[in-house]
Amino acid sequence: MTRPPHTPPAAGAEENPPPVLEVTGLDVHYGPRRRRRQALHGVSLSVAPAETVGIIGETGSGKSTLARAVLGLVPASAGSILIDGENVTAHRDRQWRALRRRGVVQYVFQDPLRSLDPDLTIEDSLVEPLLVRGVARQEAVGRARTLLDRVRLSDGLLTRLPGELSGGQRQRVAVARALITEPRLVVLDEPVSALDSANRVQILEILKELGASGVALVFISHDLGSVAGVADRVAVLYRGELVESGTARDVVGSPRHAYTRLLVGSAPTLRGARTDRARRAELRELLDA
Amino acid sequence: MTRPSADLLPGRTAPAGPSASASPVLSVRDVRITDRASGREIVHGVSFDLPPGRTVGIVGESGSGKTLTCRATLGILPPHFEVSDGTIEIDGTDISTLTPARWTELRGATISAVFQDPASYLNPSVRVGAQIAEVLRVKRGLKRREARERAVELLRAVHLRDPELVYAQYTYELSGGMLQRVLIAAAIAAGPRILIADEATTALDVTVQAEILDLLADLRERTGLALVVVSHDLAVVAQLCDEVLVMRGGEVLEQGPTRTVLGAPRHDYTKLLIAEHEQYGLEKFLDLKETP
Structure with a gap:
């Protein structure tokens, strides 16, 4: 980290609410012993209640590994992960199942077909997590309608299957499904990458509203523009390390790390950027050295 | 092929000075494309001139007709699609007069293309270098x-x-960005004068996309290659193109110098594309930096 840790928004020094997610010195390795590769190096990250933190990373940066580690889908080889104060680093499957059943942490992936059962109607997908927790069906369906409204979908979709919806609609259903258990934390891994521009903007607007409504979000994406437009704080993941973090305005407006500078300098803007070519070439050389 | 053997890159040397007045290597005149199966016209009239060393961009979402227009210029329209009206000239030759044998000569040597998914255009069981060498043996x-x-x-x-x-x-040993470079190398191997890049950077990371766009700009400047850049992303087109066509539903809604179209868009759809980009683009942060 090249910047001091950022103070969570709207918090006095004494009454800092405990973070919803606290990752400290996280290492993750993949592969058998001889061909073991390190995917994350000492990643530390803290997310306050109602805060939206964006993680920027490109292919191979370890961003999906970070999402999977936080969700208990890959084991940590060092460091710790606390969710809502509970140390989940050494949790076994059974403990993870219990945690997931409580619905404290939820997720949205790039491909909504991965988070929605293709054989369940939208209604069944949405109410299932509530039925498991003993909520009456009628009440659960009422809640499903409220959430569909929140993601700007008509409750006429309740009887449909995921395959009958457009990609943008499916992703909004996936967001509604993630919210139905009233989680403290939602991890979103590339939630808008597969969508066209209009659908992307719609999901991003919904995410902004969510942030304002009190749920903490970890928004992971390769797209600096999407993340910077939504997140309170942005962290840049490069080759398994968080190389820079700060407000979107600081990170985009005055990037410090060579990789962040390259990233900002590479994002196409409407102004055209022919003059930046030489600068990009320099930064690439710097990073390769 | 009569070309100096000493040149490092295929193609001609860049023409001196602005080349807008040079005669076009690709000339598309009011081209209409019809689906013969349904009798429906899909592309309703596209026109542009592309001189050497210049770049024209076509922006539009899927179904806008941008890819069909490209395929028509390459003579590879899908079955039962045809150019029902208008003309396409490559280096002064009307392509409707070309025999299949002439087409084979022209492709690669005069006009070439790269598409979105590089892996599907390369043979997975042949070393990538051998596939470029094959182009050189056959074409040159x-x-x-x-x-x-x-x-x-x-x-x-x-x-x-x-x-x-x-x-x-x-192919399996290379990343997407490396494969796209390999494909560009194969596409320019026989020294074409026109390169069509249809969503060639869409599947790539943004830093890799910038590398590929920089590479295309280099080739254009060093060899006078003329480019047609097709993208759903207005900003990608803004990086490279002198002229831009905004398409939707088979129609050209707006066309002109990139600076004019982006700076003073006239059509609501162009305005919408710009607004969507600016809402979640980096410009607002960069502006904050620039205003003290």
């Missing part, structure tokens, strides 16, 4: 050894590090 009549040396040069010219190593690799 090079001997096996010359073709190999030239292919390595081309891999170097598209900024692949360790081109000798890449030559001997298979």
Whole structure:
């Protein structure tokens, strides 16, 4: 980290609410012993209640590994992960199942077909997590309608299957499904990458509203523009390390790390950027050295 | 082929000075494309002129007709689609007069293309270098050894590090950005005058996309290559193009110098594309930095 840790928004020094997610010195390795590769190096990250933190990373940066580690889908080889104060680093499957059943942490992936059962109607997908927790069906369906409204979908979709919806609609259903258990934390891994521009903007607007409504979000994406437009704080993941973090305005407006500078300098803007070519070439050389 | 053997890159040397007045290498005149199966016209009239060393961009979402327009200029429209009206001239030749044999001569040597998914245009069981060498042997009549040396040069010219190593690799050993470079090397191997890049950077990371766009700009400047850049992303087109066409539903809604179209858009759809980009683009942060 090249910047001091950022103070969570709207918090006095004494009454800092405990973070919803606290990752400290996280290492993750993949592969058998001889061909073991390190995917994350000492990643530390803290997310306050109602805060939206964006993680920027490109292919191979370890961003999906970070999402999977936080969700208990890959084991940590060092460091710790606390969710809502509970140390989940050494949790076994059974403990993870219990945690997931409580619905404290939820997720949205790039491909909504991965988070929605293709054989369940939208209604069944949405109410299932509530039925498991003993909520009456009628009440659960009422809640499903409220959430569909929140993601700007008509409750006429309740009887449909995921395959009958457009990609943008499916992703909004996936967001509604993630919210139905009233989680403290939602991890979103590339939630808008597969969508066209209009659908992307719609999901991003919904995410902004969510942030304002009190749920903490970890928004992971390769797209600096999407993340910077939504997140309170942005962290840049490069080759398994968080190389820079700060407000979107600081990170985009005055990037410090060579990789962040390259990233900002590479994002196409409407102004055209022919003059930046030489600068990009320099930064690439710097990073390769 | 009568070309100096000493040039490192295929193609002509860049024309001196602004080349807008040079005669176009590609000329598209009110082209309409019809689906014969349904009798419906899908593309309703596209026109542009592309001089050497210049770039024209076509922006539009899927179904806008941008890819069909490209395929028509390459003579590879899908079955039962046809150019029902208008003309396309490549280097002064009306393509409707071309025999299949003439087309084979023209493709690669005069007009070439790269598309979104590079892996699907390369043979997974043949080393990538050998696939470039094959183009050189077939199109430029090079001997096996010359073709190999030239292919390595081309891999170097598209900024692949360790081109000798890449030559001997298979597609599964290379990243998406490396594969797209290999494909560009193959596409420019026979020294075409026109390169069509249809969503060529869409599947790539943004830093890799910038590398590929920089590479295309280099080729254009060093060899006078004329580019047609097709993208759903207005900003990608803004990086490279002198002229831009905004398409939707088979129609050209707006067309003109990139600066004019982006700076003073007239059509609501263009305005919407710009607004969507600016809402979640980096411009607002960069502006904050620039205003003290």
